[in-house]
Amino acid sequence: MSMLEIHRLRKTFASKKQKVVAVDDVSFTVQPGEMVGLLGPNGAGKTTIIKSVLGIIQPDSGTLSVKGFDPSRQLKQLLSHTAAVLEGSRNIYWRLSVWENICFFAGIHGISVAAGKSYFEHLLATFNLKEKRDSEVRLLSQGMKQKVAICCALAKQTSLVFLDEPTLGLDVETSYELRDALKDLVQNEHRTVVVSSHAMDVIQDICQRAIIVSNGRVIADEKISDLLALFESRTFKLVVDGAHHPELLSELNQMVLPVSSSTNDRQLILKVNLPTARDLYALIDLLREHGAELETITQAAPDLEKVFVNLVRKERERCNGTL
Numbered sequence: 001m002s003m004l005e006i007h008r009l010r011k012t013f014a015s016k017k018q019k020v021v022a023v024d025d026v027s028f029t030v031q032p033g034e035m036v037g038l039l040g041p042n043g044a045g046k047t048t049i050i051k052s053v054l055g056i057i058q059p060d061s062g063t064l065s066v067k068g069f070d071p072s073r074q075l076k077q078l079l080s081h082t083a084a085v086l087e088g089s090r091n092i093y094w095r096l097s098v099w100e101n102i103c104f105f106a107g108i109h110g111i112s113v114a115a116g117k118s119y120f121e122h123l124l125a126t127f128n129l130k131e132k133r134d135s136e137v138r139l140l141s142q143g144m145k146q147k148v149a150i151c152c153a154l155a156k157q158t159s160l161v162f163l164d165e166p167t168l169g170l171d172v173e174t175s176y177e178l179r180d181a182l183k184d185l186v187q188n189e190h191r192t193v194v195v196s197s198h199a200m201d202v203i204q205d206i207c208q209r210a211i212i213v214s215n216g217r218v219i220a221d222e223k224i225s226d227l228l229a230l231f232e233s234r235t236f237k238l239v240v241d242g243a244h245h246p247e248l249l250s251e252l253n254q255m256v257l258p259v260s261s262s263t264n265d266r267q268l269i270l271k272v273n274l275p276t277a278r279d280l281y282a283l284i285d286l287l288r289e290h291g292a293e294l295e296t297i298t299q300a301a302p303d304l305e306k307v308f309v310n311l312v313r314k315e316r317e318r319c320n321g322t323l
């Protein structure tokens, strides 16, 4: 059975002035043990999807389930398998200490301090909060509060975890701690995580799959490696020893390859867009013929951010009727 199933979900918000289609016919499933990135520009519908699963928002139509439990009829059972940290909200008690908060939230989920103690301590260590164990949450920094909220959600030890913008406000080091902690959750605890974020490097690092939404619709649902392969470019940067190779440059231009070149004190830097992988051999043969010593060669690697921007831009153009 899938961990999460969303089928033809639709949600509109209507005010006197206008009607907003926040989620428009969204379907996807998540299998146990997956870590899935839910991506999309501001207002794409990510939080609305998550809130619909949690029963906070009543969808207009469509079906939802977590481990087969439907939020409209079996919310209690559904929530016993699901934990979430929603964007910007740190639903923790500011006058309780870090430890008390963790024990409280795990407790209302049926996990006693005796049963959960060693796991709670593991969470404190993982999130570097050991020193703050007995501090009142109100005295912690923003990022630390965020980490406590995540710990409280994880302490419930549910099989499905939603994290909506978990890296917001975290410093670089803490963001890396969180990445490691999330990888650990999936690898060693076999949990399922759906994480929404605008931090593409985080998603590229921790998720195997990305679901991209735009204007309330799913515009891509693919393995991240496949998304990256889709946008793989054959642009190579070659650094050649010696700045003066006039004949080489003129021959390169005759090869009808799109080449741009620049020089510094002692090197010639070429950027070449190769139509096929074979052209790379021809290029290297040419360098050899001219006795030009190749110092480095690198391929411009696509990253998830570029893929994301490309897909969302295309979708916008399609919606505006320019494609």
Ligand SMILES: Nc1ncnc2c1ncn2[C@@H]1O[C@H](COP(=O)(O)OP(=O)(O)OP(=O)(O)O)[C@@H](O)[C@H]1O
Pocket: 013, 014, 020, 021, 022, 040, 041, 042, 043, 044, 045, 046, 047, 048, 049, 087
């Ligand atoms: N309670 C609400 N009442 C009216 N409109 C809403 C409500 N919640 C969300 N919306 C609208 O629904 C759309 C989707 O919002 P949502 O919060 O799901 O986007 P998001 O993808 O989470 O964006 P972000 O990346 O900014 O968090 C937006 O146009 C938003 O203005």
Ligand SMILES: [Mg+2]
Pocket: 046, 047, 048, 087, 164
């Ligand atoms: Mg949101």
